[in-house]
Amino acid sequence: MQAKPTILVIEDEAALVTLLRYNLERDGYRVVEARDGEEALIVAAEENPDLILLDWALPNLSGIEVCRRLRMKAESRNTPIIMLTARGEESDRIRGLDTGADDYVVKPFSMTEMLARIRAVLRRIRPALSEDVAEFGDIAIDRVSRRVRRNDREVHLGPTEYRLLDHLIQHPGRVFSREQLLDAVWGSDVYVEARTVDVHIGRLRKALIANGERDPIRTVRSAGYSLDEQMKVTAAG
Amino acid sequence: MQAKPTILVIEDEAALVTLLRYNLERDGYRVVEARDGEEALIVAAEENPDLILLDWALPNLSGIEVCRRLRMKAESRNTPIIMLTARGEESDRIRGLDTGADDYVVKPFSMTEMLARIRAVLRRIRPALSEDVAEFGDIAIDRVSRRVRRNDREVHLGPTEYRLLDHLIQHPGRVFSREQLLDAVWGSDVYVEARTVDVHIGRLRKALIANGERDPIRTVRSAGYSLDEQMKVTAAG
């Protein structure tokens, strides 16, 4: 397990929050809370959680509204959301899924089910986060042995290229600006030229396509770089 | 347990079994097969595999049932299980994880990913702590007599080098930072320079490669050291 996934719990019922926090932390997650919609948006922006548990019935801003606004922001666009709905709110539930929630759980729920769904959603949306081995197409990165392989061929990367790939692979398909990459890979405190990112992307590319293999990195002109989801091709079945 | 890890493949699709066998054996594993649930339980008991690949959709006994029964037997209680599920069997997958599977792979899968996951799971579950004798490739360490041999040649190590090797060998392939090694080998209370680790790694190397043998220790720049799993494949016997 890498780092610790952060889960944002948006819920106004204190007892339920306590219960969730207890069980989530026991399962190895970091928990941050928000009591209403306004607070939720702020905390979401600050903490950039890996997953959001969102109660449907909220004071202040409705769950559906929070969901929609989260989806409008770039940094939380791909954050998985699990809704908590009361039994019978069928139509709301459907609207929720339309709005961009990834899953829902009906109250009252069993904690086992909740934990299982969280695991499942985290794995589905961002396999790279919860695993110590992440995979993108035919590229695999093993964070424990710090090895990168492509098609069973070992790929040697320098520390910076390694971190760069590690970061990109955690958000497959997402485009990062040079500034974002500097922030995430180099650290927000160091100062280096933005163009340095280009050079390292180049080095990463060179290492990954040592054979005639396809370039897995997509350049988005005047925006940045991302892993190219087109490339993902599976082999067996 | 060291020699070659044995993997039990429980799968009824012959073509997939062939593919898996080919790749697994190429990666240095021994493969045994079972075509259905009944057979699986028998073979599991006979071969006592180090890891089980379990197809979810099986004739005869369902995967979940096999999983549960394996978990009930003492000798297979701790054997890691990786499930193979078809896409969309979301709820089954969750049930599977609850039943005690350690990981799952969705079909169709890439062989690279599969191999990476197998390595990861084996590494996670297997740190051979309790064993009296641990082996890595052609290196053997006997914790009772506190002796180390390589290729039937006795290797003399000082106390620190011995503990260092002992620690590394418990997590083959895992990269440890100098700080982690100081913590684990020297103790979290003593203060020594991080560079001291380098010196002892050097001494350990020197002792282990007294002949023209290959260096079993991998330096991962800016990260630390690990036993080199690559070595096991090319040199083991």
Place this chain on the structure above:
DNA sequence: CGCCTTTGTTACGCTTATGTGACAGTTTAA
């Protein structure tokens, strides 16, 4: 088609990380 912007690539001086031998102090074994 030319002009301007953005990105790719290379070379290179520089910094940092690692390998290694020496050494002085300390422990161990006989």
Place this chain on the structure above:
DNA sequence: TTAAACTGTCACATAAGCGTAACAAAGGCG
């Protein structure tokens, strides 16, 4: 008590990686 073994640290050599600038190539736009 003495010799041998071991330890941690330093200094120096070497290797690896880094960031930048400069130029080439590619893309966009009128």
